[in-house]
Amino acid sequence: MRNIKYILFLWLIISCSKDDILEPTPPPPPVLCEVDYSTLQSGINRTSTHYQPSNEVFIDYASMLNVTLSKFGSYGIFSAGGDFNHNSINDYVMVVTDGDNPSNNEVIIVVDNEISLAFASPQVGTRKVSVIDLNQDSYDDIILFGTGPDIGDSPGDKTHVIYLTPNNYTVKEVGLISGYHHTGAVGAIEGTLPDILDIDAQAAFTIGATEKVKYYVNNGSIDGWIQKDTNIPYYLVSSTYQSELYDINKDGILDLILGGHEWAETWYDSSPTPPQWRTHILLGLGNGQFDISNPILLPIIENWGVLTDIDVYDIDNDSNLEIIITRTTGRQMEEYQPWPETFYDGHIIQILKEDNADWYNWQIIEQPSQIFTDQNIHIEWPYVTKIYDVNKDCLLDIVPESDKLNAKSFSSLNNIRGLYYEQQEDNTFKIKYKK
Ligand SMILES: [Ca+2]
Ligand SMILES: [Ca+2]
Ligand SMILES: [Ca+2]
Ligand SMILES: [Ca+2]
16 A cells, blocks of 8 residues: 555656656747837927837838949938828838939838839939828828939929828928928927928028028918028038937927037138037027027037937936937048048947936947948948837837848848847847847
8 A cells, every 4th residue: 555655656756747847838938018109209299200100120122112222322212101091000201312313213102011102203312301290181291301413503402291191192392492401300390280490501602601591380281381580590500411300408399409510621710600510409499499509519429420310219218318319430521631531431329318408428339340341331321220129128229220221132231231239128239130
């Protein structure tokens, strides 16, 4: 009896441990976390194009257009995310700018992963594409800022909007003045609808240094745009190529962040109206007025003086805003001699935090060293950085994008395809590649 009990006991132990060995408890599945991008901005910032919950990352625009991008040349694909048929599936617009053959310039709308509309672009040299619902009909619309051809004397481009409905589009000039609009910003400058401010970096020479930067007031109807003057003289923005409207100081009025070429040219010294070359914030005073006497200057990064994008997020989820600036190389032209030129070579991400209106470098994220295996790396430009949770852990990551970086057919960037900077638990960023 005792033996039987003992054997039974042994059998129990063996069968239990056999189960344990043969069928180990599977590890718990990784917990995926979904960021609700619509909650990342609030208040008046939701009227600005900086608010865009429909962004997607790593889209191979060139493949969608069935083109192979050349290593050098002025063919570029500018893009922006949106939701053009209002069904909560992310869409995007591509704007082709072909500097050699502007008659090829096209606007292509991709809805629910299919090309739904393609038509001739109204611009010769688009440089920025923004998306927001301008007329509050629930369908996102498109704003195009353009420079015209980027060489010699040219009249430049006017700012255009494209109103979209699921099956139709209406193209409208809202800028009354052609010019070198390398950037512009969209947001409720007066009233509650998104208005448009365009920045002509050449206007100090073509229109007049003390003439003012223009904005266009949106009354909600397609023909209702009214041109007005800000109080910003054109001379101040002569080296401004990037801009965003964002309520930095949280007073309910959109502020303007400006940057571009972050160095003083020699001629600035003798100019009675020198440009503001420092990257800076102009606090909004309302109705198109900005506190131009008290610009908030942001830290310089020497030799990385070309800004390609500005983003504002609470990226580390500590309830304070960070300013995220994407830069590529560049410095005063005279300094290139006798060194070989370095301009638009790779990128660097500067993240700023604020201490009592003083913005300081919190982190500077350096690109992977593999970028330098190709000596002509200025091919990667332009960049539009996206703040996006790539690995679904609800920590926001940084995706530096460009048409060529995304294009699988652009083989010289194969070694960094899928590049992003993944936020870690300690809020530092690690180089990663999306498979
Ligand atoms: Ca609309
Ligand atoms: Ca403000
Ligand atoms: Ca923060
Ligand atoms: Ca993440």
